Amino acid sequence: MNYEIKENAVYGYAEGQTDPCLYQPNHPDGSAWIDEADAKAWADAWVAHMTNPEANAFPASRS
Amino acid sequence: MSRNIPLGFLAGSVGPLKFSVLGGYAVDLVHQGAIYADLANAKYFGFGASATGASTTSYNRSTNGTSWSTGTLPTSTTWARAATNGTRVVVTSDGATANGAYTDNGTTWTSTAIWSANFNTRDIIYDGTRFIAVASESTSNLSYSTTGASWTRIDITSQTGLWAIGFGGGRYIALHSSSLATHKTCTSDPTVNNNWSDITLPSAQNWQGVLFGNGIWVAFASDVIAYSGNGTTWTSVTPPANIDGAERAAKMFYYGGKFYYGRGIGSAGSNLKVYSSTNGATWNLEADFAQGSSGSDISFFGGWADGPDRIIGFGYNSGTNGADSGMVGIK
Numbered sequence: 171m172n173y174e175i176k177e178n179a180v181y182g183y184a185e186g187q188t189d190p191c192l193y194q195p196n197h198p199d200g201s202a203w204i205d206e207a208d209a210k211a212w213a214d215a216w217v218a219h220m221t222n223p224e225a226n227a228f229p230a231s232r233s
Numbered sequence: 234m235s236r237n238i239p240l241g242f243l244a245g246s247v248g249p250l251k252f253s254v255l256g257g258y259a260v261d262l263v264h265q266g267a268i269y270a271d272l273a274n275a276k277y278f279g280f281g282a283s284a285t286g287a288s289t290t291s292y293n294r295s296t297n298g299t300s301w302s303t304g305t306l307p308t309s310t311t312w313a314r315a316a317t318n319g320t321r322v323v324v325t326s327d328g329a330t331a332n333g334a335y336t337d338n339g340t341t342w343t344s345t346a347i348w349s350a351n352f353n354t355r356d357i358i359y360d361g362t363r364f365i366a367v368a369s370e371s372t373s374n375l376s377y378s379t380t381g382a383s384w385t386r387i388d389i390t391s392q393t394g395l396w397a398i399g400f401g402g403g404r405y406i407a408l409h410s411s412s413l414a415t416h417k418t419c420t421s422d423p424t425v426n427n428n429w430s431d432i433t434l435p436s437a438q439n440w441q442g443v444l445f446g447n448g449i450w451v452a453f454a455s456d457v458i459a460y461s462g463n464g465t466t467w468t469s470v471t472p473p474a475n476i477d478g479a480e481r482a483a484k485m486f487y488y489g490g491k492f493y494y495g496r497g498i499g500s501a502g503s504n505l506k507v508y509s510s511t512n513g514a515t516w517n518l519e520a521d522f523a524q525g526s527s528g529s530d531i532s533f534f535g536g537w538a539d540g541p542d543r544i545i546g547f548g549y550n551s552g553t554n555g556a557d558s559g560m561v562g563i564k
Contacts, residue, residue: 184415184433190466191433198435198457198469200515216435220414223437230436230457230471 171220173213175206180213182220192216199231247489250562252507252520255545258559259301260284260291263311264547266324267536270317275304275339277538279547279559280312280324287311288328294339298543298561307334307344314536316357316364323364323381325354333357333366335381347376347384355410356397356442365423369394369410377424389429390417401445404464406432408440408452416440418464435459435469446487451513453485453494460513473508473516486537488544488562493519495546495560496533505531505560531558 173182173192182192194212196202203209215229262281269277275294283289288309295301306312311328325333329351334342347354352368359365364381368374373386374395389395389407395417396410405419407429414437419429434440438454445451450461456475459467474496485494495507507520531548538545546560 182433182435184431187433192435193466193468194435195468199471219436220433223412223414228436228438228457228469230469 171217173217175209175213178203178206178209180209180216182213182216197232198229201232248564250488250493250519250544250564252495252522252560252562254505254522254558255561256558257299257301258293259303260293262289262291262293262547264293264535264549264559265327266312266314267538267545267547268315268317268322268324269538269540269545270319270322270339272320272322272337272339277540277545278304278315278322278324278339279536279538279545280306280315281535281547281549282311282328292324293547298538298540298545304340305342307342308332313354314357316359318359318364318381321381323357323359323378325357325366327353327355329353343382345378345382345384347378349373349386355395358398358400360400360405360423363424365398365400365405367395367398367407369396375407375423385424387424387426389419389426396440397442399443399445399450401450402448402464404445404450405429406443406450406452406464408434408443410439412437412439414438432465433467435467442485444485444487444492446492447490447511449492449513451485451487451492451510458513458516468514470514470516473518474506484533484535486539486544488539489564493562494534495520496531507560507562531560534560 179195181190184191218226219228261284264281266280277295277298279293292304294304310326313327315324323335331348333347336342357366363379366376376384376386378384394410397408407417417429418432421428443452452459461467491509493509508516509519510516534546535549536547544562548559
């Protein structure tokens with residue numbers, strides 16, 4: 171899995187696919203991304219979850 | 234020649250659903266499936282397990298959605314999801330059995346072998362051409378039939394079993410039954426296993442259901458919703474209230490431009506709340522009312538029957554007392 175941040179949204183890509191599987195324009199809890207660093211932190215947590223979901227919970231809420 | 238058009242007929246608009254508690258089923262069930270079909274002897278159907286969550290031959294049926302009687306199915310099992318082609322209802326079982334059943338009049342049923350072994354059927358749809366059922370066993374877990382009487386099984390996934398299936402806009406989506414992010418989709422003939430390819434949802438969840446409406450796909454798990462405009466790129470959103478932890482594909486429905494789900498909040502006597510969304514992204518509280526005070530309350534809904542003038546939600550209780558109440562949304 172990998173991602174890119176553009177136009178204030180996180181785009182996630184599954185391995186071997188060119189079209190994004192994820193388009194996340196805001197945090198799943200509905201709040202806007204504070205800044206790019208905020209989006210990147212969530213995206214890193216998302217990739218960790220998608221890579222090893224048993225070890226890493228989906229980042230559904232801001233802790 | 235001029236013609237006055239009465240108000241209410243303009244633009245084919247759909248009004249909001251008016252929700253209230255529905256009580257008075259003929260038999261308390263842990264409802265796991267429901268359907269409406271305009272059959273001769275019954276039109277609204279609620280299927281499930283017995284009040285204690287065990288096998289049963291009973292189901293709830295009604296010709297008008299207000300007065301109920303008990304029907305008898307041909308096998309004692311835990312009945313679940315149902316589908317209709319308009320003239321026939323097919324009901325399935327999640328109770329490790331090869332057979333489902335179908336009826337053309339609402340009261341007389343024929344047992345039908347959906348699977349070649351004892352499988353747990355988790356979902357069934359009618360796509361306009363065929364019934365398609367999916368099961369949580371790991372092989373040959375998609376079964377299809379044009380009539381509901383004779384079925385063919387295929388393998389569409391090399392991973393684990395299937396839990397839910399949806400169809401709309403020329404696309405099929407089938408969800409796996411384990412906590413996975415990768416699922417299956419098809420945009421051509423679903424009866425050919427090579428026509429199915431992978432899609433990736435935003436998280437590895439026990440995804441419970443997927444449905445299509447107004448150009449939007451919505452998939453839901455216990456505490457996550459995902460939506461997509463094309464079925465391949467998804468956005469995740471946290472719902473305002475958990476849809477529930479038990480895996481039942483029937484908890485959400487689409488009507489008149491909105492997706493809906495309803496649920497209680499766990500304790501006896503607690504309120505039922507209904508949430509809706511036009512886009513899958515923003516969910517609004519649509520109704521909030523006290524559950525019926527008689528008997529057992531609802532944790533969430535095991536099935537929805539979409540009739541001509543009302544949509545009935547059949548209550549799902551934990552299996553100690555079944556549910557003797559549900560919800561009705563008047564159109």
